[in-house]
Amino acid sequence: MKIFLNIIYWTLIVTALIQFVPVDRSNKPVKQEENFVYLLNTPPAVRQILKKACYDCHSNETVYPDYAFVAPISWSVKNHVNEGREHLNLSVWGRYNPDLKKSMLENSVHSVKEYAMPLPAYITRHPEANLTKAERVLLTNYFEEILKSGAY
Template sequence: MKIFKNILYWFLIVIALIQFIPVNRVNKPVDEKVNFVNVFATPGNVQQILKKGCYDCHSNETVYPDYAYLAPISWSIKNHINEGRKHLNFSEWGTFNKDLKKNMLENSAKSVKDYSMPMTAYIAKHPKANLTKAERVLLSGYLEEILKSGKF
């Protein structure tokens, strides 16, 4: 029993200390001229779908939940956001080259259709982000329409 208490004591000390390791949760400013929804004059209903299902990880408009301020959970969340932004950042859309934009549109449409995005783990904590079938059809159709137009 003494060993267990000792382990618990040191575990709590470590958990308390790691809270002081900072995580940068400051979003970069959004330049409206290069923001995806402005570049394409995206309809309001599609904008709502993007904001509820995509923007927390794929834009500079992340809204961090309360639990994102507790280490080591905060580290994992920030890592997921960084990875998401690396693969697609709607806030910086206009800065990408045409080949990259085409690839991002194709991957996004596919990911929405095959239910791999939004991620299941994200939906578990954010049930409102779970897109309905109709929303998935609308969003993937919108992305495919942009692809077909070639104006990306």
């Protein structure tokens, strides 16, 4: 019993101490002239889908939920956001070269069609991000239209 209480005691101490490890949750400023939705004059319906399902991880407009302020969960959330921005950051779309834009659009089409995005773990905490089949079709059609036109 003493060992069990010792484990509980030290677990609580470590949990309290890790709360002081800083996590940078700041967002870089967003310039309209680089932002995907403004550069491509994205229709409002598609813009709404992007905002509710993609922007928290794939833009510099992340809205961190309350649970993202508690370590070690905050570390995981920040890691997911960093990875998402690494793969595609809609806030800096204008900085990407055409080949990278094409690749990102193709990957986005595949991910949305295959239900790989938004991540299932994200959907459990953000049910509004669970896209309907119609929303997925609208989003993939929009990306495919951009790809066909070459105006990315």
